[in-house]
Amino acid sequence: MASIERDELVYPREYTLSKITLILGILFWVLMLAGTFGIMLIYVLIGYVLYLFAQSALIAHIKGNGVEVTEAQFPDLHAQFISCCRTLQINGYPQVYVLQGGGMMNAFAARFLGLQYVVLLSDVVDAMAEHPDGVRFYLGHELGHLRMRHIGKHFLRWPALWLPLLGAAYSRAKESTCDRHGAACSTTPENAARALAALAAGRARWKDINLERYGRQVAETAGFWMSFHELTGGYPWLTKRVARVMGHEASLPRRNRWAGVLAAMVPYGGRIGGAGMVILYFYIIFFIIMVGLPIYRDQLPRLRAHFMYGETATARSALEDYYINNHDVPASLAQIGQKDHLENGDTLALNDHNMAITVTSHNKSMLITPRINKQKHISWYCTPGPGMQAAQMPATCVNGGH
Template identity: 40%
Template sequence: MSDPTLASGPAAAVIGPYRHEKTLFTLIASLSVLFWVLLTLGTLGIIWIYMIFIYLFVLMAHSALISHLKGNAVRITPRQFPELHARIEACCQKVGLERLPESYLMTGDGMLNAFATRFLRRYYVVLLSDIVDALEDDQEGINFYIGHELGHIARRHVANQWWMGPAMFLPLLGSAYRRAQEYTCDQYGAACCASLASASRAMAVLAAGTRRWKHMDSQAFIEQSAGTGGFWMSLNELTSEYPWLCKRMARLHDPKASTPRRHPLAWFFAMFLPNAGPGGLVFSMLIWIFLIGMLAAIALPTYFEYTQRIASAPAFAYAETLRSASQRHYESTEELASSPAELGLGPAPEAVKEVLMDADNGQIILSLEGNEKIIQMPYVDEDDQIGWNCSTTLAAAIIPKGSSCESVADEKDAEARKGEALGKLFGL
């Protein structure tokens, strides 16, 4: 069943957006379009094949919420909660919506909220019962929540979120645009209320709860915003998608209300914290922890291999020296040497713990730390020329570039040794 078209009624109110919303929208939209164009060109359009699968996944995931609403929440109709239905209908006309969204009332289990969503081109508005029950003594205040959510629909915040999503992750910009949306929709909510007092009481419920809101002094709450300019409050707001409630109350009363400037140092740190949605600063930090963890997982093994390769380079060079010296000694004396001293070589590098030279077959074994070995084995080819096979128990990635040695290490053993070394690095 399609959403019913509203009958003609009073002219829609003129509701202006929050002063920064249009500017932020232009920036976010431009960056998002640029992102999609570059991604399309960079992947030769293949990205849109993946987008089909992503869309199907999101559709199925979102269908869980819609199915939950249809199966467990109570749909608001002229027959079911007619007074709420009349309020929604009047608010739609007030904000200029031609079609009535499908609306539901459901228990919030103590949550004080309402939300709007979209599924298969149809809009939904959900009111949580705790909000409705809390305003039993000022039911006109319910219009504030209805109007706020309808504002997200009227301003196309819900419809645009998918294609503007990439730029919404940007530090400062993404969260600033979402906060601007909230300020704008508060004005939509106020426009649907019979009085500013009712809108204030509705917002007071969010701050003071379902009972104490009746005794809350709105002006005193507005004055709390004077303390929002400190470093920590500034940083947490800059990384949040929601403004502080005391500031929302101030701008509800006066859209141009002046509030304290945010701390300059908070702006600096917020520049490096991506917008992580409702989670704010905590989720932004988790994103960094996740990224650092991924980079560490890639970089640490590479760094370990690099340090091992540098440390083992003198041992491989010494093995080459032993091989050449041993061959020259045999060609001149027709005897195989049994020690480096016999070849006139000095002490082995620090990386080499022991050198064994077999005077029977010419094999040279260099023992390294961790029971690793470099083995040089001579052979005679078809032309009666002496050749050498070099093998090592070290991983292939640790063998210096240019070396003729081949690794005979089992891949699993090499990974286990790498893990053991990393464990020692971190004292595990």
């Protein structure tokens, strides 16, 4: 098979979605790092360490339990692998393993510390025993993920990948790109389509599937619920993938527009899909209530104290002016044009001996006392009264301020 240029193998929307998710992801990280003064870096480091441990466990499992494909071990698979790498212009060959999949029809790619791996589950290899192009398709698909650097490329994009519609669309575009890579490794589009159809019909029935009739099922994907679940999922419907591999993309039906409206309210949840994210919504709301409510209850008195101090600003300013001009304390707030009953129901009381103000709000009181330095500058200090605690006092008031 002749080699194929990379651009021909990339699903057109992937380029656009790749740029959008990268820009939004970087913007998010910049805002988070600036907003948390770099504290977010600690959490990023912890997350990376956890990722290393999880990824190392996967690679260890593959190497410890799988069978490496070499010229001496499964030479037929190795020859197909080398042929596919050459078609896709891949020079540094990844390591290939066959692993018992427990009945799953699948294959996957992995990357760890600069090394790349392609894993074929045994059921795929067995199902494609009479269809060599089938194995090539799965090899090409996973090599596409590595070639396009889909694996381990999500850190900068990660925040944007949760966005409704966008994250799922990017994931589907990548799968379509990799299907093109798989098809490029197959001798004919029909052979590639049959390999994909095995995911639907199983390891035996794929040989008897009528691709034309199966392709007609794609009309069902225009319905509301099928549109919704595809828009919130990371994979195109298999009927669409088969149609695209066969070159029928132009005839695919449009999705239901109202499904797009609903899908725009559901963040992308990866493999758990839209239904899983709706359930996750409830857990998030529950978590916010359970964690946020105690925090709110703790912060509410601080906010109230800050507000109580702030509503005395006019009275404090008037008292300062009076003292500077008269070198004495006024007999009452009324003398300086201030009210002792505020419009919101709070009250102010003036001590005509030391010019301290007591502000009372909802049966909670705060005493605000002036102090005069050598330069005749007045600072105000707060002391908790009934119903309040010292820890709730505003920082500017405790340390002195206007």
